[in-house]
Each structure stands twice: as C-alpha cells, then as structure tokens.
Amino acid sequence: MAGKGIQSRVPAGKGSRQPARQQVIPDAVANRMARRIAIGTGIPTLMGMGVFVGSYLLVSREIVDIAPGATLAASGACFFLGLLGLSFGVLSASWEDQPGSLLGTEQIGVNISRLRSSIRSMRAASNTPPPPPSSGRKDR
16 A cells, blocks of 8 residues: 555545545655554553553452452543543644654644644535525426
C-alpha cells in the first residue's frame, strides 16, 4: 500500500445529491498518526491489563489485600488514558508533509481549528435546502 495513501470515495447517485469526491491522507501523515496512536493507546492499555495481573498476583500470594474496587478503578484509569491517547495521537500529528516535533503539542491547536472549520463547512453544506420535488405533471 506504499505510495497510495488512504482513499475514501462517496459514490454519486447512492442516496447522495452531492457529486463524487475523493479524500486522500498522504502516507507520511497516516503513518505518523498510526505511530502516535499505537504508542498513545498501546502503553496505557498494557498498563491497564498489567494492573489486573499484578493485582491478582499480589492478592493470590497474600502479599497485599487489594480491594476489587481499587483494581477496577486503577485499570479503568489506564484504559481512559488510552482513550485520551487515541485523540492525542490524531490531533498531535502534523497534517503537513513535513514532520512536527517529538510530542507534537504545537500541532494540537492547529489541527483542532482545522477540524472545527471542516465540521462548520459540512454543516453549512448540509443546511442548504434540497430542490423542490417535481410532481411529474406539467402545468398548462
């Protein structure tokens, strides 16, 4: 898939009144996002699973008595951190061809404003009234 990018096509005439359009995410940007998402979600997810394993080992060997609620809260916090890592991975990646910094914190504001303007333009396009339906008969 190298060199092709990620493409999505909206076919014309399939319940849509808009012409076909094509959106392409360049490979460099897609790989950058995937790498950040893998790190931002993978590490907290492994930590969340590790909390269960560690808690089991500590309780089963009678080293420490841990309340089940504490295990649930700690693993839930790790999984929530993974959810935040997903958003951070997409929004912190540079959407330009040239890579950004290591953490990409300077890109978050830029990418959020791009996302908001895209949502506004989609809403504006969907708020245009459709043409009036034709009755199929000719007025004389």
